[in-house]
Amino acid sequence: MKALPSSSGSSGEKEASSSLVIALGSSLGATCPSEPPMKARRSLEPVLLAPWGSCLLALGAPASRPTRKSDSFLWPFGMTTALNRGCWHKSLAMMATAIKLAVRALVEVEVRRKSERLALSEAVAELGIRDVRAIGLAHRLVLETLKRLNLLDEVAKAALAGEGSLEDLGARARAFLRLFAYRAVVEGASRRELASFVLSAREALGKGTLRPIERALGRCTTLSLDDVLASRSGDERLALELCVPTWLLRLLCRDLGRQVAIGLLKASLVQAPSYVRVNTLRGEEGEILASLEQEGIVLEPVEGLRHVYKVVEAGKPIILTDAYKEGLVYPQDKASCLAVEVANPRPGQVVLDVCAAPGAKTTYMAQLMGNRGLIISIDFSRRRLGAWRKLVARMGVKVAFPILADARFQLPTRLRADVVLLDLPCTSTGAFAKTPSAKWRLGPRSPKNMAKVQARILRASAEHVKPGGVLIYTTCSLLVEENERVVEDFLRANPDFELERPEPFLGLPGLRGLSKAQRLYPHIHECDGYFIAKLRRES
Ligand SMILES: C[S@@+](CC[C@H](N)C(=O)[O-])C[C@H]1O[C@@H](n2cnc3c(N)ncnc32)[C@H](O)[C@@H]1O
Known part of the structure; x- marks a missing residue:
């Protein structure tokens, strides 16, 4: 029997990485709605198929980088902080880095069956990426895409509309199509955000990678989840809505009852709360809590557990705090701590x-x-x-x-x-x-x-x-x-x-x-x- 990489279960390391995503995701203002918007949209196909300059012009944007605050509408993920010269390129560059990382990690997860955490950390190391915002964004995109892989594949197949199959695409093109389907159909990103996303992807992956999926990207923007689910019914449809294989949905329903199974699968699609354990081997609990507060981490004790706190607010990712680096605190799920207690x-x-x-x-x-x-x-x-x-x-x-x-x-x-x-x-x-x-x-x-x-x-x-x-x-x-x-x-x-x-x-x-x-x-x-x-x- 070989190692079971898929089965590592919950661990502190996973918790550490997810807290990074939570903190960075929120600081980017990149939210993931728990109820996906079910709306049809106007096609972006002409815009997405156009070359760089005309793409921007088609959206009513300046072809060169924006220099006025009012130009900020083109920023990806709704970032509207004060602009200065060069920010436009910086934000596209950050997004391009995130896409490069996310695509690489998704390919490793699919082809080599790695866990998302390992695939991402290897990609960060191999590509020598230091931009914490890009890493956080890539991590969020990878997690949200992997959570909904079966549903996104249905969207991608509908978007391909018979022009080749998803399986026949190159692994990088397939990964980007899934990322795009997530942003377009689940997250409900605006046309401008999607255009920026594609521009960044061209920069990150090269035009050649996107060429076979350009039409599909355009069609994605006209699809709604209702369209994609219309032909499905019963457990098959529910499994797509809850983003789980049908056999597993049935097994969970059999073991736990339908209501509990549906409840826990819905919960797995939204961001889980994060917890930390205060390490009294390294210091006095009150002092550690005070030092965390100074670093902008607001905690709330978990009833029934010693030393364990729920993260209520985090000005920055826990793993970037001095307290974490000094071993005063460790991101660890409540359930893992309960087992030790x-x-x-x-x-x-x-x-x-x-x-x-x-x-x-x-x-x-x-x-x-x-x-x-x-x-x-x-x-x-x-x-x-x-x-x-x-x-x-x-x-x-x-x-x-x-x-x-x-x-x-x-x-x-x-x-x-x-x-x-x-x-x-x-x-x-x-x-x-x-x-x-x-x-x-x-x-x-x-x-x-x-x-x-x-x-x-x-x-x-x-x-x-x-x-x-x-x-x-x-x-x-x-x-x-x-x-x-x-x-x-x-x-x-x-x-x-x-x-x-x-x-x-x-x-x-x-x-x-x-x-x-x-x-x-x-x-x-x-x-x-x-x-x-x-x-x-x-x-
Ligand atoms: C749920 S994780 C453990 C998390 C860890 N207890 C913690 O709290 O950080 C499961 C671990 O089991 C290990 N494992 C899996 N099969 C094993 C085996 N046959 N013998 C020893 N370790 C195994 C994996 O390498 C993995 O580290």
Whole structure:
């Protein structure tokens, strides 16, 4: 079995990157409406097909760069701050950089099945991009496009109108057509914004890349979602509206009921709230909060969790604050923090942290242990363990040690632990808002295959729970197959383990009668969807 890049689940790193997008997205004024506008528009085809100068003239804009404030209507994404000479080119250049990054990342996600986060960070490094605004914009465009891939492909096919198929286009042209379809049909960008977008794309990708899709780009601007969905009905239409594969919609409805399934899928299309954990290994909580406030970060405590805060306002991305760089604070989802609070490791205890990278939970456990005791963290990804090492160092953790190993097999340690924490690879069905690419990597057999891996890791890890110790089973999947069924099978085969109510209990009870397990739903609990079960080994 190979690595499961699609199944990394929720992690602090993902949370860090999404907070960057949230902050940058809002500072760009680039909003994504939760209810897509369903309107038909006048065709932009003649404008988009025209060369640079005539394109601008057709829109009533000056062919040269604008020099007066009143010219600012052509700025992309409605940016209307004071103009000075050169801003026009700067804004187009920023957009071109964002498009270059976004297209590259979308191609890597599609062709090499990378996660959006990895694809983007590699693209930023390879292209040597430093413009934080362009990176933030690219990230937002990639996330929003990947969230709606099936719907956007329907728009793109309608726009191609039989002039070749989407599959036959080059990967870069296909990626840009999807980006454009998102902006035109979902975001409802104005004609001028779309024209700027195409001009920037020509600059970024070259005219040759856009040539095969020029007519389709024009037609996109005349389409509405109603047109695209008109011929669909039943589950097929609902799956397009909720932007999920039809088989997965049906599975979620079967497991959770239609109302819950629809609620959580809708929530995955809008921006999730972000949370931070204050690291008391690096300083006193009150002082850290004060320093964050000085950097423009307004927080609100999360009831029931120590050290965890909801980000109410962020003047800049958390990961660009001094507090983050100094390890005083870490962006980490509420659900991830809850799992650690349930594990409740105490100073001096021995902890086995399985599937540990990049270390969000390792570092929180060390914090709750006051840096006293021992944590052994296992992961089979060398790259992710590299990130684990950096995080552990930045957060001032002294008691954690990594092991590179495949946890499906006998673990290379004889440790008997007070706490064994499993943060398993999964289908990420609870985390589609942050990792939308996962939706499109899954197939109908994925939950079953994933459940086999989860069961193997659970079996191998359970041997290391000392009598009286606890094992915490967590995933960011909401499917019964990966959660209740795996735990039930394990309990049946291991009568020396017993399910215990996980405290704090902030979620809803598990399904199939596993009322002592805990489930969190994005649309109810404002966090990643999560499953947590606490199993105690008899003394
Ligand atoms: C949900 S992420 C873990 C997040 C981490 N616990 C944290 O809080 O930062 C799942 C991790 O499982 C690892 N993984 C997947 N399959 C594995 C296996 N068979 N053995 C060991 N690690 C595995 C992945 O590399 C990934 O880092």
